[in-house]
Amino acid sequence: MMQFRDIEDQYVEAVVALWTACGLTRPWNDPYKDISFAREGANSTVLVGMSDDRIAATVMVGHDGHRGMLYYVAVDPALQRQGLGIEAVRAAEKWLGARGVWKVNLLVRAENEKVRGFYEKLGYEVNPVLCMARRITG
Template sequence: MTGFREMADDDVDATVQLWRDCGLTRPWNDPYKDISFARDGGCSAILVCETGGRIAATVMVGHDGHRGMLYYVAVAPTFQRQGLGRSAVRAAEAWLGARGVWKVNLLVRAENAAVKGFYESLGYEVNPVLCMARKIQNP
């Protein structure tokens, strides 16, 4: 197992498959579009860890100039419970820290109690804020 590195073009299909295997994709979000958008921005990246020549873990990380965000934290089912999720989060935090970002936010689906517990074990806590959203339809 190696450390985390920025995603390469050859990693895209394997990364999407990992996200699907981990149940992270949704029909209304095109993972290929998400990857392209993250990789094209100067304020975001997708970090991957591979073992045995295959993508074992990922994290999408970015910032808006004020706060960092984590998305698509994924560990292949055969590699779960071995510390890769923790390593993915720490790699993303290091990526943000290197850019002067001092706080990170993330979103967890309300029904995902196991993942909430995972992040709590890493020192994350629920902030008493309301997250509002609106889809912008591009022409």
């Protein structure tokens, strides 16, 4: 079983490269800003799992005091289908549980059926809610 720990400065570039390789980055989301923001407070972090001194898996995890959220769940493409994604999700759930958070939410792009199936196998289900968003700029 892989051990996950909080990201350290020297791993930021490797984490962004992994997220890019996994197709998780989007032009409108700056992954460096996301990592920095997640590391600023006690309610969020980026967890990294190492294999042979390199980043094998990641998950950004946080909570608002009521519900947890998962983002950027990624596994090195060369290491996929070995259970590391499951380990990343479970590490994030453990991180949340240690903080008293009892429910976790995540967002999956509607067209990403493969990833949706992955989470369904882990017991996640679609909730009958509407997710609304607005960018705050200023």
